[in-house]
Amino acid sequence: MIAKNYLEMLQRKSVIREMAEASAKAAAEIGAENVFDYTLGNPSVPAPPKFTEIMVELLTKKDPVALHGYSPSLGIREVKEAVAQSLNKRFGMSYKGTHIFMTNGAAGALAHALRCVVEKGDEVITFAPFFPEYVPYVTGAGGVLKVVPADTNSFQINFDELEKMLNPKVMAILINTPNNPSGMVYATETIKKLAEILKQKERKYGHDIYIISDEPYREIIFAGVDSPYISRYYDKTLSCYSYSKSLSLPGERIGYVAVNPACRDAETMVAMCGQISRGIGHNCPASIIQLAVSGMLYDTSDLSVYEANKNILYKELTRLGFSCVEPGGTFYIFPRALEEDAVAFCKKAVKYHLYLVPGNSFGVEGYFRMSYCISTEKVKRSIQAFEQLVKEYH
């Protein structure tokens, strides 16, 4: 009698995963250098050498019983305080260590943040295009995910549609900026307007509405782009961060929830995260990884390759007639497909060894996502393949 709901989830295969598997299969057959794999968001630049240095120092200098001992259930105190300080310095906030809950990356952060403010049947609103894992994250927390259709002209927020969908059951707004898959960064004006609307609705409904801000791409911002720190513009914000992308450590599962000190019961919410952990078996990220990242809170990997790739792709795809909004950050771009059926389009692209992901699973039909965390040399070579693909449509 195995649990039916998970068995059913298993039968609905992830489109991203399927395309990635097809790409890996092709790489095995014709050589990885001949395959343009734009499917996965796995950072392509190494972690900073400083990470290795700190890890080796911890391993060789620190008492192993203390080093590998249990982390306190909310995270290691000194690490939490260092994270708070770094956010205060960089974004003018006033976090204390007690506002920080250390997690296994952004997935762990979202699992806790959602359970903090969502109870069974509550609604959570997000904006298309959105990361498909939001469905299991919100459902797993007992909530119902509602998706505001995309404003495909700008990939900012479609406020008219948002206003229609807001209702007293909405307890949280889940936003992701810089955005996977569009690469778009919400402007300060967008955030201010969102905050204003939510404050109005709070008064009207007589209950708090939280912003859960999913920020793994926060450090990947391109030149001249306005990238506001969400929590500065809306008090009831739970910021969910991961070092996966900024430090190229996706496998080491390290991130946090930062609860805005102005939230009612902010420190209590962090303590609640410790209780949430007990039920879901999370129980802290690895101690040594917590300690290591706390020594490099102002560092990033060399992220410049992503902007170089974006510049090439945006220019060349536009030249080839693709309609797309220029990304302000991340390593994603989300152009319009050359036919209405993006799945059919992505299948045609495979002929030219281009592996793209149809936008349907991100809540927008007729678009496709490219993850350009690959070498710039390969991005350049892929343009010819796009040229051939475009010819098919003329």
Next chain:
Amino acid sequence: MIAKNYLEMLQRKSVIREMAEASAKAAAEIGAENVFDYTLGNPSVPAPPKFTEIMVELLTKKDPVALHGYSPSLGIREVKEAVAQSLNKRFGMSYKGTHIFMTNGAAGALAHALRCVVEKGDEVITFAPFFPEYVPYVTGAGGVLKVVPADTNSFQINFDELEKMLNPKVMAILINTPNNPSGMVYATETIKKLAEILKQKERKYGHDIYIISDEPYREIIFAGVDSPYISRYYDKTLSCYSYSKSLSLPGERIGYVAVNPACRDAETMVAMCGQISRGIGHNCPASIIQLAVSGMLYDTSDLSVYEANKNILYKELTRLGFSCVEPGGTFYIFPRALEEDAVAFCKKAVKYHLYLVPGNSFGVEGYFRMSYCISTEKVKRSIQAFEQLVKEYH
């Protein structure tokens, strides 16, 4: 509107945690050397030096992009295969890598194993004395935990009471041997009898019943003790393991679920664990920690101090008139308190700087738990404190 259920959990403080905090406070006041802290199960012996060596080698020799990249969602393939092989060699099993799901320690393993076989309202039976975290683990998975009263003569299974409590709603039996808090190891005869009863009930009820075997203390077995590998005696077993105790790595959060290949849909169950992860934000233990432990699957820390401590405590406590069952493994002992109210007893013990945990939270009144993962020298010095405590009762 923060989630009420977690807020309520927060108000029910853990007794273990409270005693540990009192002990830490006393240590700060009168010096740690004067406090006999028997509260926490934090290993007191270092991880093997080999762990440090492997970690440093991985960090300095391996390509960082590959090393720190995303783990596949079920765990790193080579790691899973190595774990399967080690279990096959040691316990005569026939696992493949596809029967192993890598987790953040035993807590992560139990969270997945329970969700695999328990749906909302299903019953899970465990045996007193039991680890108090089983309550949030089972409740979090949607199940209802039912506790079979202890057989305090042996701390083996009270089969008469088990038979009374079995009913068609029971989907899983959650066992923990070697046991926290009793230190008792289930004998082969106990397991065989349990397996026989469950097979009978499966036929009667017309559905599978799983054993979820929580085994973090599996490698801490004392001389001459029979310690069967549970899954060998019952096909429908999900073994939940952690390296926290055997390798003294509790903070690094590494363990696994091993599904017996004879389970119906064994590999599907492992794949389901990947789906369960999506909803709870688990998403794999740290890649580097997976790789490191896979190089030392036949190693343990020097665990001999635990047996040395057990020998002293069992002999001395018995001499002082305490009634207790001799532990067969772990670093716990669970003697009878000198008065019916174990909480009052543990409070009196504090006068002599003895920090003990009342048995109530483990489901047995009138007993107390001691975690003797402390230095043998300190165990010896604590005997005098016990002598003074005993005098109060004469």
